[in-house]
Every structure is written in structure tokens, then in C-alpha cells.
Amino acid sequence: MAENALIDFTTLESGMDEKAAAYRSAQPFPHIVLDDVLVPEAFDKAVGEFPGIKDEFWQGYLHVNETKYSNTQPDTWGPTLHDVAEEFCSPRFVAFLEKLTGIEGLMSDWTMDGGGLHQTLRGGHLNIHADFTTHHTHQNWARRVNILLYLNEEWPEEWGGKLELWDKDMTACQGTVTPAGNRMLVFTTSFDSFHGHPDPLTCPDTVARRSMALYYFTEEEHAVRRSTNYQPRPDESVTRKAAIRADRTIVDIYDRVKRRLGISDERIQAILARVDKIRRR
Template identity: 30%
Template sequence: MIRFDHLEAHKDDYRLQFLLARPFPHLAIDGLCEDDKLHALLAGLPELHTKSRDYVFAANKFEKSKFRDLSPLFTELYNDLCSERFGAFLQYISNEPVFVDKAFHGGGIHQGKKGSFLDMHIDFNYHPLHSNWYRTLNLLLYLNNDWKEEYGGQLKLEDLRTGEKKSIGIPFNRLVIQLTNRYTLHGYDRTSFPEGQHRTSIAGYAYMIHQRTIERPRTTDWHVGDDEPLKKLLARLYDPAVKIKNKLFGSATAKH
């Protein structure tokens, strides 16, 4: 389903675009997949009912990590995303020895329903189930048919070090590859999609192996404005609270 010939023919341009992008390395690829197959996949996409556990810092966001068996087209897309060929492309453009997490831990299909939003945040760094896997890239394939800017939901990027920002549109069949690091803030504002339409994406994550831990392991690090003091307080408490919960009860995300 992925148009590998196109990716490989333009890999040098994509590498430069990724590495030189501001506010931090990222890349938007339009037409990643064969259009007719992706439309057929979208037509068979069920409405999701498993709500995200980010109750305070997100709204109306639903997810399903185990999507590969929904249909033969989902299986084909899953296999392409996990393939050595796609992995080689990611390694080339990022200049890092990355690989895709085949379990799609924390990823899979994401559906933002009416009025959804996702506060700015920095992702967890080390994989909860593989302590030497360091999260390096976010892979976000958007399935928003006939998306318009007034619907909102653009992917917002911000460099925590400098405050530099960028907004990226989320039309159908666009893949955004984004560096994830301790300074790579991202999220999206509250949406206003037409009734019956959702902000829909398939999210995957690429990791690299670390021989030694270079950062203190963290969960999601939320960043909210000074105009929301209660949220700001909860954001400071979030990481230690989740770590305690995971020690006592295990990772709910991993179980899902």
C-alpha cells in the first residue's frame, strides 16, 4: 500500500527536508499510500469506543492499538509500516538506526471526536516494556478526507528551548514524521469538524537501542499555559503519579 518507489526516488530530498526543518526535524509526505486503497481502508474504519486515558489534557480522543486485523487492507498497511523497506527509509532520512515498534504501544488508530483536543506535551522517552528502547520518531498518517483548515486539528510543533513554533495541516494521506525528544512539544487545539467526521490518524513510533540510559525515564510531560493554573499543577504531578500507578498496577497502555 505504501508507495515505496516514490519514497526511495525522493529519499535524498526527504532527508534534507527532515534534517533541516524548524523548529526541530520533521517531514510531511503527501500521498504516502496508494490513494484508492487508503480510501477503501477509511471506508471500513469502525467508530472507536476505547477512550484515551489522558482525561485532563485531552478530550474526546479514542484509540485502538491493535488495528492490523480489522481488514486485509489494515493488515497490508501494518505490514508495510513494519517492513524492512520502510525501516530503511526511516533510518536514511533520520540518520539514526531506528526501527518501528510492531506492537504500536500507545499508537494505532486515533480518533478525535467532536471538540477533541490534545494539550502540548513531550512524549515518554524509554519504552515501558523495553527499557533500552529510546523513542526517536513519531509517525502520523492522517486519514481526514476533505479536511479544511477551518476544521482545526492542525499538528502544532514547538521547540521547548527556543519557543519557535510551527503548525502543519492534516489532510488525507499525509504522513508526518517528527523527531521526539526532551524538547519537542506537540499537540493540537480543539477541533470543529462537521457532524459525523473525526480527526483520524494512524500513529506509530520508531525507536533506537541505547546501550546505556542517557536520560531519566519519563512518562508524558504535559505543558499548559499560565492561564490554566489547575492544569499546570496537575501537569507537575502527572509524571510521579503515573510512575507510582504503573509500579503498583502495571501500564494500562501496555495492557490495551
Template identity: 40%
Template sequence: MNILNEAYRDLTFIAERNAGNYQQAHPFPYIYFDNFFDESFLNTVLSEFPDLRTVNASSYNSPTELKLASKGEGQFSPSAKQLAYFLNSEPFLKFLNTLTGINETLLPDPYFQGGGYHEIKKGGYLKIHADFNKHQATQLDRRINVLVYLNKDWMPEYGGDFELWDESMQKKEVGIAPLFNRMAIFSTTSLSYHGHPDALNCPDDRSRKSFALYYYTNGRPENETIAFKDMHGTIFKDRKGVEADKSMKRFTAFACVLKNVMPPFIFNGIRRIFIKD
């Protein structure tokens, strides 16, 4: 079975044609493609999407995120493995290098740290944030996120747009609906603020599903490392003037550091203290 839509099978051509738009995008480099994958193939990926409540998935429940995510490749279905292997393959890595203008050799993450299946149920969210900047095991620098959305017949009133915000957190610059067979790509730095900050308003029997892949390099340009030379976790930011985001302030600044150095049961106990109203 073909993985790519026929219109996108010449990856070099697609990357060269879209490189300028990607690299000059605001508030930071990004792009999205519709119908990038063969529809029959992606239908299979969706049909095999597991109930993340019944497998050994990560469950996030805090003022900053309410979502589910898989842990590693072991939970991937056969078609999801095909998708992951393609997105981590040499042709796709070269496509990303050309599209993004990143000069360093891109490397995939065979451990899928933070990647794989993502799901947000009704009422869930992922507050605006910048991603962790280094891979926990390899210490490589995180450079690119690729998100493949798996939501058929998605209505605007459900919410769930992928939002890109300016560095001052004054306003949303871009909103991208998480539509089926839409692939979003963006460059990750310690100032590339993005997320899905408002509670999802879909029907009870629906959810916001996606498949995420992250890419790394050994080192990054100096202008991207000056402010955040050391390893950091996810940096959550409150939107200016949004009351619902203010509960993050008491614990977010140090939680990103503590989460990487403390056993989970200790970290979660401290988190509960500081998010208490």
C-alpha cells in the first residue's frame, strides 16, 4: 500500500517548492499540508488507533495539560508502525532538511520520547508551551515537530485548533484546525510557543487524535542556544489577560526542572501542593 498521496510522492520537489514559505513563516517557521498521505492508508491508521485509556499510556492531568499519549513503539498498530518508519526514513529526513533549511543532519527518535499517539478527550487541553529542548536519553537537540491529524468530520465548534503564539504571549498568530490527513510541521526552539489551550468541546464520543514525531540534531545554531543553553523540560506560558491560565504560575517555572530529576511520585506530590487553589 502506498503511504503518500500521489501528489506528494516527489518529496524533493515538494520541499524545494515550499522551503521559502516555511522558513519565512511567522511567528516561527511552520507549514501544513492537506491530504499528504494516501487516504486508504491513513484510514487504516485511524481504524487501528487504540483506546489509550486501556493500554499502558501516559495520562496527563494538571492545569497545563489534560491528555493521553502512548509510550514507545510497542503500542503502535501495524499501520502506525509503517507510518512511523516512513516518517523516520532517509527520504523524509532529507525532505525535512530541505524544507526547513536546517543544515545539521537530522536524526529521528527511535524511542519516541513524547511522540506517537496523542489523544485529547472532551474537556481536555494542552496549554501554550515551548517543548523540552534536549532528548533525555541521547542529549540531542530537538529541532522539528511533525503532527499528523486523524480527525474526520471535525467541526469548528469542537475547538482544538493548533495555535502558534508570539514570543510576548500577547496574541495568537496562527490557528490550524486538526483535520484528518493534515500534517503540520514546525521548528522547535525554547521560544516557539504553541498548543491547544482551551478545553475541547467535541461530543462525548469524539476525541482529538494525532500522531507525533520529533526530530533532533547534534548541536544547533548559537542564536538558538543563548537563552536556553541547559537542558530544560516543557515551558508552559500563560496567555496575557486570560484568567484561566493564571493557575499555572505557581508551579510551572520550577516544575519543568524538577520533573526531569525527581522520581514521579515525589514530583506529583509537590505538583499537587502548588496547583492547589
């Protein structure tokens, strides 16, 4: 392994036929969980460089369907985090994803549209959803694959925060992924790849659920746009279901306006936060 290696490609690329078969047959949608993706030294450095909870570059997404923060500016990240993201955009890693998923012509996205570094604090959540389906700038880019690399030093079970994977009819959770450090989830983006961690985190106030997310696209002549499709769980209250659906409608309107007029995320998040505050009264 090269002296300055960040990703353990030797382990990642071993047994590709078995991994690809497992990925494509996974339920409720194609996915795989891979541990020890970064070499230990790179993981330790990446964790050490992860921005603090109150870092100035965090942007809040604080509304009914999610309470999390993101940083989509790699130039503000530490050198190891920056270089890890570059490796995830490299031809070798993209080729690995193509072999794993069976999707040809994948393109990485250094603009981090919807991706980047994410943190969720105590009490935070992300409702069950399927992701938006086309790039906001390159609207003929169809979103096809997600990767989530967890960057938590520790994550005890009692803190919650497991990512739930739901069936396409939203009748039952069919799997969970604990956000353990150096663990990566890879999954196919589709209209019904429903996932999220909807219950409030119970981690200490000084700890965040931390990850790096990158998305991969294919260029399509007629890419079908759909905004993030939040869904209530079957046992949610009537009031809660109504709030989730109303918030989803606002997000969809914002998605359309953002694409046409370039309105900033900060403005829409302020509107969504006000709606959430009214709902809580």
C-alpha cells in the first residue's frame, strides 16, 4: 500500500464479484455496508480535522423533516478530509462504484450538491425520505448512487441515530445501519430508496453524528426531476403526518424555484424554520 494512501483500495476491491452480487440483491433496495474504508491513520486524521460543532461554515437545515447541518465547501476542510473527498471523486473509486453497482458512466460531483460534511446534534433527526433525483446545476445529471462515510470516534447504541432502510411502500423498516466510525454505506438512488434516522438523537450535547456524503450521477437526455420525498412512518400521529407532508410540499416548491431563480439555501431554510416554529406553538 502506498505510503500516503487514504483509502484501503486493496480491501475495497477484493471479492468484487461477491460484493456486487450482495449489493444488487440487497433489500429493500440495492446497498452494501463496508467497514474500514480508510486506512487507520487517514481515519484518525479525518476525525481530528472534522469541524467543531460551532464552526462558522456549518449551514443549518432546520425544519420539520430534518435538523442537521452541512458544509459543502471542501476548501474550508482540513487537508485529510479534503484529500479523502478527492479520492472519492477519483477515476479509481468511480470505477469501483461502477463495478459494485452495475451502473456505467457514473460521474462524481465536486460541487457537493446536497453532499459534503454533515453533522446532527442531540435531539436532531432526519425523517424517512428518498433523495432528490437530479443535480441542481446540471439538470440533465440523474443522481444514481450515494455514499455515506461515518466519521464518529464512537457511537454507542443508546445514542440512537441508526439509519433505517424502508421498503418502497413504507410499510416496514427492513434494515438499519449503525453510524460506526470508518463505516461506509453505498446505495442506489431511486424514487423509492427510503431511508433516514427519524427519532431524536440522545447523544451528549458535546457530540455530533458525523459523516461525509458524496453523490454520483449519470448524464441523461431526459432526467426526471423530483425533490426530496419525505415520508411519514405508519405509526406517526395524524398531526405529524400532516406536518411532514406540508413541509415536503414547501421543499418541493423551493426545489423548483432554486433551479429557476437561484434562490439561496439560507433564505429557504429561514422560511422552513419559521414554519416549524409555528407548528410547535
